[in-house]
Amino acid sequence: MKKIIYLPVLLLLFLNTSCSEDDEAEEIRPSLTGSxxxxxxxxxxxxxxxxVSSTGNVSGTATSSFTQDSADITGKVSDTGNLSATIGITDDHExxxxxxxNNEASGTWIDTQRDQNGTWTGTKD
Known part of the structure; x- marks a missing residue:
């Protein structure tokens, strides 16, 4: 009977330690962080x-030369430099x-809502 009682306790201890979250987010290479x-x-x-923050979080702004409208850019950069972000509040602007x-950046943007797309380039400030 004691074995039956100890089994759930051991199982809970195992699950609690194996499923705990890492309190510290992984940091990306310092050469990728900044403006x-x-x-x-x-x-x-x-x-x-x-x-780009030390944990790879991305925040910024895109401003159209045609309309002068601005939209927030939010996303993530991996340790290898892969950027994946959205523009505005919906997922249809990538x-x-x-x-x-080498402090150079390039990629693609897509606005599926308006059926528009293009490319982007930039540098680290």
């Missing part, structure tokens, strides 16, 4: 700027590409 900016072109054109060790 980046550039231009985008294609069916729309304008300027963009983002800041901004993705590569931030390089």
């Amino acid at each position: 980046w900016s550039g231009t985008y072109s294609g069916d729309d054109r304008g300027n963009w700027t983002v800041n 901004f993705f590409g590569q931030l390089g060790e």
Whole structure:
């Protein structure tokens, strides 16, 4: 009977330690962090700027040269420099590409809502 009681206790202890979250987020290479900016072109054109945190979080702004409208850029950069972000509040505006060790960046943007797309380039500030 004691074995039956100990089994659930041991199981709970195991699950509690094996499923615990890591309190510290992994940091990306310092060469990728900081401020980046550039231009985008294609069916729309304008300027963009983002800041990359030490944990790879991306936040910034894209501003259209045609309409002067601005939209927030939010997303993530991996330790290898892969950028995956959205523009605005919906997922139908994508901004993705590569931030390089050479302080140059490039990629593609897609606005599926308006059936628009293009490319972007930039550098680390």
